[in-house]
Amino acid sequence: MTHGTVDGTVEKGAAAQAPAPAAAAAAAGAGHHPPRTGRARRPAGARIGTWLGRGAVQAFLVVVALVWITPALGLFLSSLRSEEANSASGWWTALTEPGQLSADNYTALLADSGITQAFWNTVLISVPTTVAVVVVAALAGYAFAWLEFPGRDWIFLVVVGLLVVPVQVGLLPVAEMLGAVGLFGTIPGVVLFHVAYGLPFAIFLLRNYFAEIPREMLEAARMDGGGEWRIFTRLVLPVGRPAIASLAIFQFLWVWNDMLVALIFADSDSQPLTVALQSEMRQFGSNIEILAPGAFLSLAVPLVVFFAFQKHFVQGVMAGSVK
Template sequence: MTVTTPDRQAVAPDKEPASIASAPARPRPKGRIGRWLGNSLVQAFLVIVALVWITPLAGLFLSSLRSAQETASGGWWTSLSSPAELSFDNYSALLANAGMTQAFWNTVMISVPATFLVVVIAALAAYAFAWLDFPGRDPLFLLVVALLVVPMQIGLLPVAKLFGQLGLFGTIPGVVLFHVAYGLPFAIFLLRNYFAEMPREMLEAARMDGGTEWRIFTRLVLPVGRPAIASLAIFQFLWVWNDMLVALLFADSASQPLTVELQSQIRQFGSNIDVLAPGAFLSLIVPVVVFFAFQRHFVQGVMAGSVK
């Protein structure tokens, strides 16, 4: 007696095994080549931009190390083949120039207080606009935003007349006050928007623990808002340090900053490159140093809020 067994039907698997299905797909050669070419093009573009930016700076630095005769005889690139002609004698002459050194210290005495006052006042006002309830808060903030569109040139003559009546015209405090007044609207707007993004629960928990508003501001808000504050400080410092319009109008010969002194040196002499080149490089290198010193906080402040 024979027993027949039923034929087994071949069952095709509907799905691949989990180990095979979960394995990441290998990138295709064309995809890898495309990504490599894309990264290479971006890097090459960034290198070109860096060279375009660094070349004038390097040329100014080399010109500041050459004498007036050598500068008149050829371009700054000729010093690359004859480095023996480079020296720091021009910087010694710059330090011996009373007008340039006084203008440098005037620039420091204008830029540092103007930056410090704007950051402190704006941080206090921004915290009040963001987290304190007081009558007229929203209309006052709208007024601050409206001041952003007012051109600075409109207030030059009225403020100059006011400073003349107060005895501030032609003084360093007058220049500082002008920069503080016209720097506050943007500073308050920037910091208020940053402080308003902080979690409300964090501040409420600090208040429930008995923290005063001043303690919350100094111990909690300021440390969290450090990137935005650093970005604001860099913007304000660069604007004040490189300013010449306000200084031309509000500063006299004893309080004029480095930008006005350099312009005066060019107008009076025109050929004293041995003084102008090191002075211009000194005026340029200080903001660069300040920027790179706060670069990490600056990038964090600019990118804040872009990623949730």
């Protein structure tokens, strides 16, 4: 009896428990799904709006790029056309008639001793000015940021105050001073003027950038026995390379494209390319076969410099924008 009862009980228990998996499967099929993993899909309307917004931004950037590139393209094509072709039709006709283009204008430009001398004068003015401003500003910026000396903050305030002094204010006084020392009308005189007026902004820029360097880095270098010169050359300069590259680009472009200072401080033997082209326009009026290639040459060099240092320039502009 006991055995039969036990068997009957076991069989009933097994029969009662048997439908449990089927019930679980039915319950799972009734809508109890496991939670989904991964990123939820965005609605179609939101995706279309994002795509349209991105397309509008890209279209706007393309239009801006075309607005900036078109004058340079027109100048380049005009520099490759003859004076007769430029007088007869617009530069855009060269896009459908490439037979108009030739390098004769550049050959004539290189044969013009005045233009070629002005080009090298521009190089002799721009390169030393840029190097001098960057070197002096880097040294002064490090001193104002991390060295302790009497009157440091007051001297830095004076340097910042010089930023508001317009270039036009110092033209006549500096011209008289350079004339007294025999540098008026020479390339060194033009270089000194550009260096003097470029240093306030350069020192202000590099000082603020160097001041963002963590103090712990400099203290660790000093504890390792590094002197100030070693810290400056081995630590500060590599860290500040983006800001230094940006400063060098700005300074070079400003000096290369300058005409006001060169027009006053340079004579016929030391005039840069901007003044030489301006004198050609004044003398010959429509001397397009010289003016167009000369102007494009003056434009091409800054473009080459900018694209060569574009990576460092972007890093310098973005420095400090994010932590």
